[in-house]
Amino acid sequence: MHPARSRWHRGGAAAAGAARRQQWWLPKFVAGPVQPELVAIALVYLVQGLLGLSRLAVFVFLKDELGLAPASVALLTSAGYAPWTIKPLYGFLSDAVPLFGYRRRSYLVLCGLVGASAWGSMALFASTPAAMLALLMLGSASTACADVVADSVVVELVRKPSANRGTAGSLQSLCWASQSTGGIASAYFSGSLVGDYGARWVFGVTAAFPLLVTAAAVTIPEQRIVSPPKGVMRSGSGSSSGSAGGWQRGGSPALPHARHSGVVAAFKNQAALLWATGKQPGILWPAVFVFAWQATPTADTAMLFFETNQLGFMPEILGRIRLVGALASLAGVGLYNFKLKHVPLRTILQWTAVAGTLLGLTQLMLVTGINRQLGLSDQLFALADTALLTVLGQVAFMPLLVLAARICPEGVEATLFATLMSLSNSGMFLGSALGSGLTAWLGVTGENFDNLALLVTLCTLSALLPLPLLRLLPADVDEAKEKEDGGDGSSGDGGERKES
Template sequence: MSVSGEDLPLIDPGAGAGKGDTLITDIRDDTSSSKTNVIRKKNYFTNSIKCFGVELSPDNIAVAMVYFVQGVLGLSRLAVNFYLKDDLHLDPAETAVISGFSALPWLVKPLYGFISDSVPLFGYRRRSYLVLSGLLGALSWSLMATFVDSKYSAAFCIMLGSLSVAFSDVVVDSMVVERARGESQSMSGSLQSLCWGSSAFGGIVSSYFSGSLVDSYGVRFVFGLTTFLPLVTSAVAVLVREQPVVSLGRGHMQNLPLVTTSFVESSKRSIIQLWGAVKQPNVLLPTLFIFLWQATPQSDSAMFYFTTNKLGFTPEFLGRVKLVTSVASLMGVGLYNGFLKKVPLRKIFLATTLSGSALGMTQVFLVTGLNRKFGISDEWFAIGDSLILTVLGQASFMPVLVLAARLCPEGMEATLFATLMSISNGGSVLGGLIGAGLTQIFGVTKDRFDNLTFLIVLCNLSSLLPLPLLGLLPKDEPDASDAKEGDDIEMKTQSERQPDR
């Protein structure tokens, strides 16, 4: 969860914004001064309201709202965890498997780009797919609030909701790139700051209410409330300025096979071009490292069961912990931008991996009760531990985005970046499944935690396994352009890009 502004599918340069932004089209050279005056008048009004240095035009409002929805959808994550644990009575291993299964839509993000670019829906490549994504998300959560009563139907609906977010994410990221083309580096960074800030604000809002709502009204109520959030994505689609695709005429239904053939051919060419870029050693080897770095096992599901069933943490308290981690993610990005963006990638991965593995061992204190011997309550220890680990985790994931951006060759940045982030997400899913297997092997269940300490130690030590492969990363020192690039990389919290395990 994974989960950035440059994480984009292949974009049709002839579609989307840019067409609708031109005020005057067929004007002779001798009327250029009049055109300039018209543009200045327009800018006078649009510049009056800005956020993060970005004009709040209808297009930009739509983009910001879609990102906000992606962040605020975190409202349901805590409810999902308690639903799987308390209502369906699943073990930690089963919960981890369902979480991994729900992340599958994030592994094929370039496919959504191919579809939206090549197959206009009702004459639009962006608007219509945003509407469809919102309706799909509303359907998934309405089913969770009413009919779902088994682990299989729950897994399907959660995956359907994940597909809704992943598809809208690709579409809105495409719009961001289209609007950033031709803009200055500063303006591009401001636009992405607006996007990321909207998502972060949504995450903080949802974290504040998620626990108390589950505690007061139950998980079904939270699922029903979540049903209305994706509809915001459908509603703001009307604000998107997009030129409709010219119809194929009255016989367009007869020409549907031509559209399908064009989609298949363009996808085939894109895949061939993509493979040609990925198989280059300077791209393939760092990508392999990213995958292996993300694929180390996790014990998150087991710890959730321990803190709720053994320590008695309530949904309201866990909501507060989630709020702290949401703010901590902002601190993690600030840590990277302020101190680490000029540090070579190899050193960052080495330092964050070693420190992360060591600090991850502090969970053993909570499991064994050692923290209470030092006069630290379980609640305060959990908050402090989550705060530190989230800051470090967020700062350590930023180099993944920077590295992925640096690997992309000119001409196919969007598609290759989306592919690299899908590979990263794939490693994260694999790590979750391996963690589920280890949880089963160690016999950790919803009420048995005898071997949880060994599981935590093994998972943390396994995070050190990719370190001998640091030589796969580029060793050149980051220059000034790389530092600027680090500023412009949008980092969404993993609760949005990589579903929580």
């Protein structure tokens, strides 16, 4: 994604004045007056960033209020985000199963209400690990579903006849900038709010954010569905006439069994098409690599316990570390887009893994206290270490997005891309679970950090394990990149930068 391109569409003095009044607060990512869909998209991604306000609160609540050990916290938080691993299912439901006659608006309204209920329940009622897990999963499902629906709205805007060549890049920039703005704002306030008011109070504040999605969703101009959506056919026939997906011509609901049969048939067709495409070697092996790249264990939760219990970091300090991480993530995106996007994918993945491993081992200095011997305070070292590792991590993640987008064939690109991202999320879930298991196996607890250095070493070195799988990537992935970047045969920064 590229930085925003400010554009101003002048269609007469009256139109310009109206547009100016409507979009004074919204970055000018697209030409013309702000459409309600753009406001809804921006708010969905802004809320995704703002929900980061609760991340530190969840850790503090599980650690201090429920008294869980590092391994349990790592497993519970990773399981709480498991709904992100089934994103294609949300897309299918939104496309094939209208709610109250709408495929976008109603789902966003529902997601906002469910998310607000989940975080509100955490603030008022959650008192056991099982309750927290259930509510975290419910909140994650609402956010993931809203993300998929917002992406669908973006696709629909791009396919409009009025869309131009730069519309896709501009909309992606809007999504990225909105989420980053929310992420930075939440990181800035998270530590002080948890320290001053407590975790439950932060959960209550977080509950208000999803309601922004609900409020914006009702403004989306969407025509009520009175005919079956594409791809949904009535049971027992390949004909597009008659009932389908529970709807008949003229807008009358079909019989329940016909609606059910149509949805099931559509799901089977979509699954068969996805499997036929995904099992091709040029897609299957890169998918295996994407999963394996993310599936290595992490020691993040154990390090958080060490920083709070051993080093005495207060929530305010942890909030500053999150803020530095959010800013460093933006820097990583910029570094990749402006300096490294022309580097072949295999090369950048290989060297980021090696560099990330070397820099990741610097955490041992904090664990063993070597940084203090060098005159560096724990807080300063943690801030600097977070900045470096986050930049490198973002640079390593960007090629995965490029890889996933590049191997998706035309016709199933949206579904396959969502599936690949779900595989990536599944890999991260497995990595967190493996890290939780290693933490428990090595006996690292909230009071015992004797084996923390070994845990950090094992988790950091494990990042090198997927490197042999780089050979699974088809050679034409890099060749396609070189052709795309070179265009007329020239390369380098002097050429035109293409949307990614």
